[in-house]
Amino acid sequence: MKKVICKVEYDTENAEVVAKVVRGAFGEPTGYEERLCKTPSGKYFLYVNGGPESPYTKEDIKRMSAAKAEEWLKEHA
Numbered sequence: 001m002k003k004v005i006c007k008v009e010y011d012t013e014n015a016e017v018v019a020k021v022v023r024g025a026f027g028e029p030t031g032y033e034e035r036l037c038k039t040p041s042g043k044y045f046l047y048v049n050g051g052p053e054s055p056y057t058k059e060d061i062k063r064m065s066a067a068k069a070e071e072w073l074k075e076h077a
Contacts (some may be wrong), residue, residue: 001047003061010045010061012037018069021076029053036064036072044069
């Protein structure tokens with residue numbers, strides 16, 4: 001998935017996956033996935049996708065600061 005946020009392109013195909021969290025089994029309406037990614041230029045983003053009853057009802061990319069990425073890692077370790 002690609003998304004441009006504030007004139008910066010975030011692309012899951014070209015990013016390094018730093019960490020991944022999966023809640024629920026594939027196909028569960030409440031299940032979802034979060035992937036913390038890092039672009040080749042060092043910018044962080046969170047890729048999210050989930051079922052219709054999850055916090056992420058559609059595929060999306062959310063940019064993150066390095067501090068927020070570190071916080072996310074601590075919360076999901």
